[in-house]
Amino acid sequence: MPTLTLSAKAGADEHSEAQHIRQAFLVPEDTKPYKSAKKVPGQTAKDPLHRTVSAARIDKNRILDGLDGVDGFIVKIVS
Numbered sequence: 001m002p003t004l005t006l007s008a009k010a011g012a013d014e015h016s017e018a019q020h021i022r023q024a025f026l027v028p029e030d031t032k033p034y035k036s037a038k039k040v041p042g043q044t045a046k047d048p049l050h051r052t053v054s055a056a057r058i059d060k061n062r063i064l065d066g067l068d069g070v071d072g073f074i075v076k077i078v079s
Helices: 015-026 055-065
Strands: 003-007 074-078
Touching: 003 015, 015 074
Parallel strands: 003 074
Antiparallel strands: none
C-alpha cells in the first residue's frame, strides 16, 4: 500500500499539513462536516485515503500514476 509520509517537525515544508492531518486523526469529530461518529480515512491499510469517489477517475489516476491495482493510500505523520 503506498504511504504518504509527512513531517510535523518545525521547519519542514509540510509541517502545517502534517499537523492538520494529525489533528484530524486524533479528534475527527472536530473536522467539518461535524459528525460525532466520524472516522478519518488514511490511518490504516484497511481504511485507506482515496482521492476521489469517481470510479472512472480512480482507474485513470491509477494508470497515470503507475499504481494500477492499488486502492488508496495511507498517511504517516512523523515528528
